[in-house]
Amino acid sequence: MTGSAPPPPDDEAERKRARRRAWNVGFSENVPHNRALGLVVVDIGDGAALIRLPYDPRLVGNPETGVLHGGPITALLDACSGAAVFAALERMQPIAPLDLRIDYLRPAEPGRDVTARATCYHTSKNVGFTRAVAFHDREDEPIATSTGTFMLGTTAGGGKRP
Amino acid sequence: MTTVFEHIAAARAQGDLSPLVAAIPYAAFLGLSCAVVDDDLITTMRYDPRLVGNPALPALHGGTLGALLESAAAFKLLWAAESAVLPKTITLTIEYLRPARPVDTRARATITRHGRRVATVRVEAYQDDPGNPVATANVHFLVKREA
Numbered sequence: 001m002t003g004s005a006p007p008p009p010d011d012e013a014e015r016k017r018a019r020r021r022a023w024n025v026g027f028s029e030n031v032p033h034n035r036a037l038g039l040v041v042v043d044i045g046d047g048a049a050l051i052r053l054p055y056d057p058r059l060v061g062n063p064e065t066g067v068l069h070g071g072p073i074t075a076l077l078d079a080c081s082g083a084a085v086f087a088a089l090e091r092m093q094p095i096a097p098l099d100l101r102i103d104y105l106r107p108a109e110p111g112r113d114v115t116a117r118a119t120c121y122h123t124s125k126n127v128g129f130t131r132a133v134a135f136h137d138r139e140d141e142p143i144a145t146s147t148g149t150f151m152l153g154t155t156a157g158g159g160k161r162p
Numbered sequence: 163m164t165t166v167f168e169h170i171a172a173a174r175a176q177g178d179l180s181p182l183v184a185a186i187p188y189a190a191f192l193g194l195s196c197a198v199v200d201d202d203l204i205t206t207m208r209y210d211p212r213l214v215g216n217p218a219l220p221a222l223h224g225g226t227l228g229a230l231l232e233s234a235a236a237f238k239l240l241w242a243a244e245s246a247v248l249p250k251t252i253t254l255t256i257e258y259l260r261p262a263r264p265v266d267t268r269a270r271a272t273i274t275r276h277g278r279r280v281a282t283v284r285v286e287a288y289q290d291d292p293g294n295p296v297a298t299a300n301v302h303f304l305v306k307r308e309a
Contacts, residue, residue, distance in 0.1 A: 033223035036191075036212035060187040062248070064165060069188035070232055070251050075225020079215075082224075094216075097224040101255040 034079055047088030047120040051080040054113050066110030077132045077146040080116035085128035085150045088120035093153045100148040108143050112136050126152055170246050196237055203241045205234035207267045221261035227287055228256045231299035234269035235283035249303035262296040265289055279306045
């Protein structure tokens with residue numbers, strides 16, 4: 001028994017499902033605001049995350065059009081970017097956002113879910129760097145894009161006043 | 163049903179944005195309200211446990227602070243600016259300065275520049291001490307009336 005044969009595809013699929021389930025508990029159920037927004041971890045791993053924001057009339061910005069407010073899309077991009085940083089770290093450690101720049105390219109369409117894909121494209125000792133895009137079905141028709149930075153290994157201190 | 167534009171017109175005439183804020187479903191979801199204090203518009207995000215993003219500290223979710231900052235900036239434009247168009251966010255740049263504790267958070271905005279097409283607003287979110295913000299943002303809005 002050498003164990004050199006690659007695992008059958010079912011095992012890989014099962015591992016992926018288990019990882020997604022664990023993330024949905026840790027990310028969506030244990031984080032109150034992610035739970036309030038109904039965020040769903042669709043896929044995660046290797047410094048990338050795919051997270052869905054289900055359409056919800058409570059999140060509408062303009063009641064005449066039913067278009068989502070920018071706020072929940074900001075929260076989705078923030079949360080997805082943070083998840084991508086966690087997925088890039090070799091060991092679990094607390095992180096905190098440092099900055100987030102969001103470009104709004106087109107309004108979301110009423111009644112439709114919004115999905116975000118984030119990648120943590122670089123980590124240094126102290127900082128994780130992210131890019132993310134929010135879209136309906138097609139990533140090449142983005143609703144919003146973002147770049148962000150996250151401090152790694154943060155504590156509850158939060159810095160002193162200058 | 164009162165339209166958003168009628169709400170804006172009424173709010174500007176009376177100097178009270180409350181009916182407009184009440185007409186925005188997401189503002190209710192986030193617990194936002196507006197008040198005029200010392201001749202300036204202050205937007206408050208009432209604390210609720212579902213705004214928490216880090217239950218270990220605990221601290222408010224970064225997304226809720228971003229949404230408060232963006233909303234406060236837009237409300238300030240509607241309250242102060244000459245034109246009654248619904249501002250559309252072009253870019254939002256948020257800086258997170260320190261963990262936001264699980265208490266009410268307020269935001270105060272300054273219109274840096276108001277042009278024909280673009281308005282730029284600087285906004286700060288704070289908890290107890292206005293001089294010690296928990297997060298700040300710079301927002302560019304499109305304020306051009308649709309053709």
